[in-house]
Amino acid sequence: MDTANQRFGPKSSIHPSIGKPCPACNRKFKVGDYTTLVVLGPGNSKENQKKARNGQAYNAIAVEVHWPCATGLAEGR
Numbered sequence: 001m002d003t004a005n006q007r008f009g010p011k012s013s014i015h016p017s018i019g020k021p022c023p024a025c026n027r028k029f030k031v032g033d034y035t036t037l038v039v040l041g042p043g044n045s046k047e048n049q050k051k052a053r054n055g056q057a058y059n060a061i062a063v064e065v066h067w068p069c070a071t072g073l074a075e076g077r
């Protein structure tokens, strides 16, 4: 597990990702879910790719997945 993962949740009914599929398990996010963000990288931005190459901070593309899908841990842990 990446201990840098930050756990978010539980989700409220007005959260924008409610009903969208988790990219790791394809189940829809629902009220009460705990999630985290998994960083993918700089994406197709030339500026962000350049910063990544040079070891500089950049705005990374990240995807939201269920907390257990990213960490293997139970929802509330």
Ligand SMILES: [Zn+2]
Pocket (backbone or CB within 6 Å): 022, 023, 024, 025, 026, 027, 065, 066, 069
């Ligand atoms: Zn999931």
